[in-house]
Amino acid sequence: MTDTVLEARGITRKFGSFKAVDGVDLAIAEGEVHALIGPNGAGKTTCFNLLTGSLPVTSGEIRLRGEVISGLPMNTIARHGLVRSYQISSIFSDFSALNNVRFALQQKRRTNFDFWRSELCLDGLNARAMELLGELGLADAADIRAGDLPYGRKRALEIAMTLALDPQVLLLDEPTSGMGREDIGRVTALIGKVAVGRTVVMVEHNLAVVKGLCHRVTVLARGQVIARGTYDEVAGDPRVVEAYLGKPHA
């Protein structure tokens, strides 16, 4: 049995009287690629936001390598090694692609408060930034304004920035949403590549992507876990079929 890296116990989030996430338990093992799936409104994204600290939990506890992280602000959680990417590409559109990754790398150094030094001192990060861009097939885009990149490449850039932080756990929020088939194939291949040796948790709608990438799957419906296991196991589960397709009539 491998170690549990990220663990959630009974996490709950209420919006008014509505429980968007209701007592969810999760245990993510070292090195696994884990998907959170479920029909619309199942609470996947809310659950994801709880894990990253974007939203505070109403009750329950989240631990990263045994350390309680629920209740900490998002930036502190990121410093602990739990880093997220966004559903809508969230990049620095006015920066060059290289500078996007370099800014993420800067966070690993303690230079954020250095106002007396030239930013040229950050050039030492260029090599590593180029390496990451290369890993995601963006080497030729280094000096292009990030906002001018096509959609699929923005996603790739976003993943490169997330990887730059060298996260213990990588959280991907619908990495292929809004993409054409060609881009989906490309990004799926990229995620498969970067997932090697890393722990990844993703929310994903596209079940083909989940099937191809993920070791284990947790299925949510109405804020609760209704099934967990490998993709094939949960795909055959009648409760999952019911959640997606509704109760079979007669």
Added chain:
Amino acid sequence: MSSAATETRPLPMEGRDSFQFLGFTRARAIFFLAFVVVVVVSPLAVYPIFLMKVYCFIIFACAYNLLLGYTGLMSFGHAAFFGMGAYLCGYAATQWGLPVGLAVLAGTAYAGLLGLVFGWIAIRRQGLYFGMITLALAQMVYFVALKAPFTGGEDGIQSVPRGTLFGLVDLSSNMALYWTLSVILLAVLVFYNRIVHSPFGQVLRAIRNNPDRTKSLGVDVDRFKLLSFVISAALSGFAASLKTVLFGIATLTDVSLNISTEVVLINLVGGIGTIFGPVVGSYVILMLEQFMAPYGPWVLLIQGIVFMLFVLIFRQGIVGELQKRLKTHL
């Protein structure tokens, strides 16, 4: 702000050229040196008191641009820091008898302290709400300045002595003061460019571009916003203290809403988010005021027209347009 940020720009990205002169890139170094020449030559042709006033406003506009252009925070209340800096400098010089250097320092520190308090309150909200909080706080400061005994109310603080700088330079001579202010101004420009183009400046620009993403990368965004706000406030107080030394007075005008809007206008005309925008904007706006002075309130009308012209047609400001023409960053 967001619409300006998403506008596609034909400008090339800032390159990976390692040339630096006093921390300026090649294009900025050329602009800077040209400006040094202007500073040296212009008192031959222009009334030095007017030039010194422009220099004070350049420093004030740089302070404001650091916040608006590089951190993406729009304050409508910078008159509070400018005015209070001016008052405290004047008070310290007249009532406490501090030498001019220390009086300026006191004005700067006080504005910075005020910035810490106001910033701490205002950064809790974003965008328009942030702006409205700064405006409300500044109006409260105006009221205090009007009523409190130490500001001298309608009279202000009069006959602030210029004194001697560090016991060496007698500032009562206009030209001695001119060269002192010139050196200070150029040093401020170097300092301002250094802050903007440092690892710290990178963080500020990232916050302006995408605060949420910056936070998700592990940055304590609020802390950096506050720091930027305090630096901006202190530098505003510094500019105001110099102005007080220059004219020997601190009045209600310094703390009025006009000052807050003027600094926005200067940056808008010069170029928000550029190093030399505050320089160009200050010359244009103050010259306009100077020439229009005999026509009284007409200056407001002209300012309004200039404001609309730039918002509608030259959104990047003069330096922004120049950047496009020259295909380089200034």
